[in-house]
Amino acid sequence: MSSQQTISREVVVGIEQGLHARPADLLAREARKWQSRIELVAERQRADGKSILELLTLAAEAGTRLVVEATGPDAREAVDAIGGLFDRNFSEPNSHTQPLVSRPTNE
């Protein structure tokens, strides 16, 4: 049934301080606006996007890649809204203005 569609997209934590309490709060507040089940998927674990407590267990530092995954009738809108928070960097200073690797490597 199309009402149970799953939509996902990759996001990168751009916040210099990592996904700390305030962005986790903003993310959970946004996630709670949608009916869909929303999860943030990291390399080794998944976190309920509607729970600050779970989001904080990701300890996602600047530069971490995560997948936003939503399942439900408004999955696409939910993923767009949450992806948008990451795109706008939760209105915090962006570490991407500085290179993640500070020195060039010879690889």
Add this chain to the structure above:
Amino acid sequence: MKFSDFVATDAIRSDVESDTKPALIREMAEALVEAGRLPAAELESIVKAIMKREDLGSTGIGRGVAVPHTKHPSVDRLVGTVAVSRKGIDFLSLDGEPVHLFFLLVSPPDRPGDHLRALENISRQLRDDTFCRRLKASTTPADIEHLLEEADNHGVVT
């Protein structure tokens, strides 16, 4: 990161007197000063910084837990403490519930990773209902200290 890496055991409070957010934050910061973990001369500045952070959005993260915190140049390593309020304090949490369990953190401005890992440890332990229940039921600072030790070592047993 473990609780023992950042919790000042001498500053743990098992039954706070405060019944408002500002009073509670001051009581916890004073406990850290009394324990010799924060400089007395910086108390006002630290309390003000923590309150300013609360103005940006409550650190009440749900399940009756709050993590008031700030960065402050007066510390050179992450320092924190734990407090329990039996009656609960209105902290404007996301879930609207009164807060009983408090973890206050003060971190050096240049160590965001340590702060993140302390939050990770706190939130990971608090997902455990048994840990929450036992922390809330603690009647002495020593009870809390033992519970944190237990969580550090092998998780909490019912």
